[in-house]
Amino acid sequence: MNRKSIAKICIGVCFGAFCLIWIYPFLWMFSASFKSTMELFTSGLRLIPKSFSFDSYERAWIKGGFSVYFMNSVVVTISTILIVVIRCALAGYVLAMYDFKGKKILMALFLATFMIPSGTTIIPTVELSDKLGLLNSRIGLILAMAGGGNIVSIFLYKAFFEKTPKSLSEAATIDGAGFFTVFSKIMLPMTGPVTATTIIMTFMGSWNNFMLPLVFTFGTPQYRTLPVGMMAFQSVNETDWSGMTAAGTLTLIPVLVVFIILQKYFVNSIAGAIKE
Amino acid sequence: MKDNARLPFGGIRMKKRNKVKKIPYGWIIAFLMPTLILFALYTLYPSLASVVYSLFDWNGFSLQGKFIGLGNYEELFHDDLFWNSLKNTLLFLLYAVPCRFLFSLLIALLLTSVLCPLKSTFRTLIFIPVVTTGAIIGTIMTLIFDPGNGPINLILMKLGLLDKSIFFLGNANTALVTSALIWVWKWTGTSLVYWIASIQSIPSELYEAARIDGANSFQRFGSITLPLLIPFGLIILVLTISDAMKVFDLMLTLTGGGPFYRTEVMELFIYRHAFSASVPRIGYASAAATIFGLIFVVITLAQGFVRKSKKEEV
Numbered sequence: 001m002n003r004k005s006i007a008k009i010c011i012g013v014c015f016g017a018f019c020l021i022w023i024y025p026f027l028w029m030f031s032a033s034f035k036s037t038m039e040l041f042t043s044g045l046r047l048i049p050k051s052f053s054f055d056s057y058e059r060a061w062i063k064g065g066f067s068v069y070f071m072n073s074v075v076v077t078i079s080t081i082l083i084v085v086i087r088c089a090l091a092g093y094v095l096a097m098y099d100f101k102g103k104k105i106l107m108a109l110f111l112a113t114f115m116i117p118s119g120t121t122i123i124p125t126v127e128l129s130d131k132l133g134l135l136n137s138r139i140g141l142i143l144a145m146a147g148g149g150n151i152v153s154i155f156l157y158k159a160f161f162e163k164t165p166k167s168l169s170e171a172a173t174i175d176g177a178g179f180f181t182v183f184s185k186i187m188l189p190m191t192g193p194v195t196a197t198t199i200i201m202t203f204m205g206s207w208n209n210f211m212l213p214l215v216f217t218f219g220t221p222q223y224r225t226l227p228v229g230m231m232a233f234q235s236v237n238e239t240d241w242s243g244m245t246a247a248g249t250l251t252l253i254p255v256l257v258v259f260i261i262l263q264k265y266f267v268n269s270i271a272g273a274i275k276e
Numbered sequence: 277m278k279d280n281a282r283l284p285f286g287g288i289r290m291k292k293r294n295k296v297k298k299i300p301y302g303w304i305i306a307f308l309m310p311t312l313i314l315f316a317l318y319t320l321y322p323s324l325a326s327v328v329y330s331l332f333d334w335n336g337f338s339l340q341g342k343f344i345g346l347g348n349y350e351e352l353f354h355d356d357l358f359w360n361s362l363k364n365t366l367l368f369l370l371y372a373v374p375c376r377f378l379f380s381l382l383i384a385l386l387l388t389s390v391l392c393p394l395k396s397t398f399r400t401l402i403f404i405p406v407v408t409t410g411a412i413i414g415t416i417m418t419l420i421f422d423p424g425n426g427p428i429n430l431i432l433m434k435l436g437l438l439d440k441s442i443f444f445l446g447n448a449n450t451a452l453v454t455s456a457l458i459w460v461w462k463w464t465g466t467s468l469v470y471w472i473a474s475i476q477s478i479p480s481e482l483y484e485a486a487r488i489d490g491a492n493s494f495q496r497f498g499s500i501t502l503p504l505l506i507p508f509g510l511i512i513l514v515l516t517i518s519d520a521m522k523v524f525d526l527m528l529t530l531t532g533g534g535p536f537y538r539t540e541v542m543e544l545f546i547y548r549h550a551f552s553a554s555v556p557r558i559g560y561a562s563a564a565a566t567i568f569g570l571i572f573v574v575i576t577l578a579q580g581f582v583r584k585s586k587k588e589e590v
Contacts, residue, residue: 019402
């Protein structure tokens with residue numbers, strides 16, 4: 001063995017140990033979710049439980065309401081993604097293809113507001129939703145999540161359409177394709193990478209969103225999403241650690257599965273913030 | 277021009293192209309409509325309304341508040357708890373931003389080195405906390421840092437590093453630092469991806485040339501990697517700062533702002549006055565929210581400036 005491969009092994013072992021410590025909280029959570037409360041409080045450090053019990057999952061899923069929270073999160077997230085992808089692709093397309101009146105003003109407004117945090121907009125958003133009768137409803141929450149922000153996605157679609165060769169749409173127009181056909185049959189099918197990025201950013205933003213679902217469901221616990229449900233569960237079952245860890249595991253698994261399958265896209269969509 | 281020359285009926289095609297160039301306003305309005313309506317309702321209106329609300333004394337229940345001009349801002353100026361929240365936000369930035377910035381750079385350098393095996397596995401593991409929900413992390417971490425049965429205290433005591441367990445998240449002196457460390461742990465993966473993308477954008481020919489010139493790896497790092505990373509580093513720094521201002525989910529679930537408001541960052545201050553007080557003070561909270569938004573305007577301008585100067589350099 002040469003020096004290089006010895007160095008490689010050393011670095012690998014050290015880094016591997018470091019990564020295990022890094023994900024220790026997840027390992028602990030996973031292990032705790034199978035323990036009984038009794039075992040958790042007496043042998044907290046053993047990672048492999050003495051006996052596997054699924055009681056805590058049942059407690060969290062049925063009694064704790066996590067089956068409801070889970071469905072709410074799924075519905076809210078999917079609807080938000082759909083709205084964001086459609087509206088941002090449409091807006092990005094016309095912003096990229098045409099110099100129409102008012103475009104400059106619109107772009108300036110987008111640029112001026114795209115960094116405004118939800119901490120600033122949350123109060124009027126709630127007041128407005130209340131006036132429109134949308135507070136304490138799932139639709140209201142979805143509209144607030146899909147409607148506010150997401151300007152970066154418009155920019156991404158715009159940049160993408162600007163790069164597509166003009167000759168493509170021109171050729172189709174000469175062949176008699178109308179405006180909508182050119183968009184839906186020729187331009188839209190090419191947007192795969194941007195759409196993947198948009199879906200992932202929106203997925204992370206809405207599945208993990210906390211502030212909006214929290215203030216939108218004060219009066220309607222049946223519409224809570226997973227993160228909000230978790231906080232409610234903790235405040236009622238303060239000592240039910242295995243219940244909480246089971247709920248945490250249930251929330252995590254779908255995200256982890258999506259992440260591992262689409263890892264490349266996750267990394268690309270985040271790296272995009274630097275490359276642009 | 278070029279393809280016109282090739283076409284026998286170039287002139288006819290030119291005419292058609294001019295027709296295409298005609299702006300189809302009907303379609304444009306139709307395509308922009310969803311975004312225009314939602315943007316107006318959920319971004320533009322709330323941004324402006326925050327400023328308007330901040331000029332009123334309003335509890336949110338009554339139909340209308342009382343116009344008091346800059347009264348709310350004056351009161352904020354004399355409110356120790358507002359200054360406290362500003363201080364906590366800044367302290368959080370001070371603890372968390374350099375830590376995440378440098379730590380992720382270190383890991384990125386390691387993960388881009390030829391000597392590192394299993395690169396993608398390690399990157400995936402470090403990235404996992406990024407995709408997990410902040411509020412869930414907050415809740416689980418209160419268990420992990422629990423003074424009674426939490427594994428952190430148990431391990432530290434077993435290793436002999438602690439005599440007595442510490443209530444890390446409930447102690448006035450440790451709560452903010454501990455939250456900052458948890459935040460760094462959660463978000464390091466994002467910065468890591470930023471850094472790796474930046475490092476990989478450095479053309480490899482530069483390293484080749486330096487190697488031929490006889491530069492060792494430290495010299496190559498000092499004279500190629502580091503200077504070329506500086507423009508990227510500035511962008512990463514600004515992005516990290518803006519991230520560190522938005523810690524509502526983590527802080528509410530970790531500490532709820534306690535103990536004794538020692539971890540009440542600006543977002544929690546706004547939330548407390550607007551949503552969790554028995555008598556909400558919408559105007560007062562909006563004034564704080566407006567100041568919070570202004571900080572982001574400054575960050576946006578800084579980011580625009582940094583990106584512009586980076587482009588000019590290239």
